[in-house]
Amino acid sequence: MxxxxxxxxxxxxxxxxxxxxxxxxxxxxxxxxxxxxxxxxxxxxxxxxxxxxxxxxxxxxxxxxxxxxxxxxxxxxxxxxxxxxxxxxxxxxxxxxxxxxxxxxxxxxxxxxxxxxxxxxxxxxxxxxxxxxxxxxxxxxxxxxxxxxxxxxxxxxxxxxxxxxxxxxxxxxxxxxxxxxxxxxxxxxxxxxxxxxxxxxxxxxxxxxxxxxxxxxxxxxxxxxxxxxxxxxxxxxxxxxxxxxxxxxxxxxxxxxxxxxxxxxxxxxxxxxxxxxxxxxxxxxxxxxxxxxxxxxxxxxxxxxxxxxxxxxxxxxxVLLKLANMHSRLRINRDYEEIDNLIFSINKFSAKFYFLELVSQSQGREIFLQLRKVYGNDALFGEVKETLNDLFQYQDKFQSKRRDNLLMILTVFTVVSGIYGMNQVIDDLKGNIAWSKMIEYSPFELLALFVTVTGILVSVVLTVSALLNELKRRYRKKYTDLD
Structure with a gap:
């Protein structure tokens, strides 16, 4: 020196x-x-x-x-x-x-x-x-x-x-x-x-x-x-x-x-x-x-x-580095809740905190823009917005695939239980259930009974799961707001 x-x-x-x-x-x-x-x-x-x-x-x-x-x-x-x-x-x-x-x-x-x-x-x-x-x-x-x-x-x-x-x-x-x-x-x-x-x-x-x-x-x-x-x-x-x-x-x-x-x-x-x-x-x-x-x-x-x-x-x-760091740590095929949280955080930051125009006076605006340039915030923000688009695309494909699979499963249950259950076992499930008759069921009747019972259980599980997910989502949002 x-x-x-x-x-x-x-x-x-x-x-x-x-x-x-x-x-x-x-x-x-x-x-x-x-x-x-x-x-x-x-x-x-x-x-x-x-x-x-x-x-x-x-x-x-x-x-x-x-x-x-x-x-x-x-x-x-x-x-x-x-x-x-x-x-x-x-x-x-x-x-x-x-x-x-x-x-x-x-x-x-x-x-x-x-x-x-x-x-x-x-x-x-x-x-x-x-x-x-x-x-x-x-x-x-x-x-x-x-x-x-x-x-x-x-x-x-x-x-x-x-x-x-x-x-x-x-x-x-x-x-x-x-x-x-x-x-x-x-x-x-x-x-x-x-x-x-x-x-x-x-x-x-x-x-x-x-x-x-x-x-x-x-x-x-x-x-x-x-x-x-x-x-x-x-x-x-x-x-x-x-x-x-x-x-x-x-x-x-x-x-x-x-x-x-x-x-x-x-x-x-x-x-x-x-x-x-x-x-x-x-x-x-x-x-x-x-x-x-x-x-x-x-x-x-x-x-x-x-x-x-x-x-x-x-x-x-x-915040931009923190969001980028969160994205780099995601296990994209497993961390579904974290993906939702990251999408929410990026949207919140973009809507409430990051604006192109913040300063009303010309001299302050020029200094602020130069500070933002020195820190490279615009480039980081562009990368985070690309991350948001990628997450949206992945989430849309994942949810579409999950909906298709769920629709197929429900369709199978509906058709099979409707055809077999309504025609073969529904009478035995009315009023006082005749449990003794089930011992004499044929294989097709047993299949109808199985599909009917599992269909009911699947519907209950899906309903309870949806309610729990909604409660968790509201709790996370309330917890974030309180912090």
């Missing part, structure tokens, strides 16, 4: 670390009660007292602007008016914890401002940790290195072996311990640890190296001798290229053409050269040299409407 000669300085470094998790089925009500008992407040847009409650001094989020940003059907999902299971139910708590991140190169003072926990449909949830780096002149490499170290839940690189979090009198060797023993100390029992395709951590197949998503705001000092936000700066922000073990700034690519091409594909530069947005599957950040008033407004957007846009994009990708 090439060392960089210049080191920009930041006046502001704000970060939101997002941890998606899979929740145990049927546990959402208990989790909500647990969160409310632990001091988390239910977040509703009509509670304007929360506009500046969670974001630190000088920052606030306009609830009215957030609602106007999204079209009504999207706002209904993101900002429910009540505890709706088919929506993003947000619970937030102020922390204001003064902490220190100890790294091999240096120690960094930071403040944990607040924590959000979202309970979402499809047994998914999000934990968001809102952090601010302390200081008036923060080296750019320091901010990037902090983000890269803090988002790592478990030790995966050599730097992680020498990284610790100091909070009060406690020292945490793993970020995972800091999250689940301090910020969300009673969340872990609700996480779903069931095995899915051998995945290791929290069983989510989209998780890479057990790392959190990072949404960041970097406010560069705009002085006379300060340079513009270079392509290298933008690339480093997207890759979280901070420092090497000696404390020197690093960048994980050396070919200028590659860096230029990458930034072209992953930058939203409508307000360049002073403000850029970088986005990929691990980071979404704003880099700006704007004056303080504009910088605060941009930071508020990252806390508000863009934050929800990122959550929605991550939610879309997770």
């Amino acid at each position: 090439d060392k960089l000669n210049t080191e920009p300085l930041l006046h502001t470094a704000l970060m939101q670390f997002i941890f998606p998790f899979s929740m145990k089925k049927g546990e959402s009500k208990k989790l909500i009660q647990q969160l409310q008992g632990d001091g988390f407040t239910t977040f509703f847009l009509d509670n304007k007292a929360l506009e500046d409650a969670y974001y630190g001094d000088g920052y606030s989020v306009s609830h009215e602007r957030m609602e106007r940003t999204y079209l009504p059907f999207a706002a209904h999902v993101l900002f429910p008016r009540q505890n709706d299971v088919d929506s993003f139910r947000r619970f937030s708590r102020v922390n204001n914890l003064d902490c220190i991140l100890e790294m091999p190169q240096q120690t960094i003072n930071f403040k944990v401002l607040s924590t959000d926990i979202f309970i979402c449909p499809f047994q998914l949830g999000f934990v968001t940790i809102r952090v601010k780096l302390e200081g008036e002149s923060i080296p750019y490499s320091t901010a990037l290195e902090f983000a890269d170290r803090f988002r790592t839940l478990e030790k995966t690189f050599i730097q992680d072996d020498y990284t610790y979090i100091h909070c009060g009198e406690e020292i945490y060797e793993l970020v995972e311990h800091f999250v689940f023993r301090n910020l969300g100390d009673r969340l872990e029992p609700f996480l779903d640890h069931s095995d899915i395709n051998g995945a290791y951590f929290e069983t989510l197949p989209f998780f890479v190296d057990e790392r959190m998503q990072v949404q960041a705001f970097y406010g560069f000092q705009n002085e006379e001798n300060s340079e513009e936000i270079t392509v290298d700066c933008r690339y480093r922000a997207s890759q979280l290229d901070g420092m090497d073990l000696k404390g020197a700034p690093t960048i994980s690519a050396s070919d200028p053409e590659y860096i230029e091409h990458y930034c072209k594909e992953h930058t939203y530069n409508r307000w360049g050269p002073d403000t850029y947005y970088m986005m990929n599957e691990q980071t979404f950040c704003c880099l700006t040299r704007a004056e303080p008033k504009i910088a605060v407004r941009l930071a508020n957007q990252m806390y508000g409407e863009y934050y929800y846009g990122l959550l929605l994009s991550i939610f879309h990708k997770i």
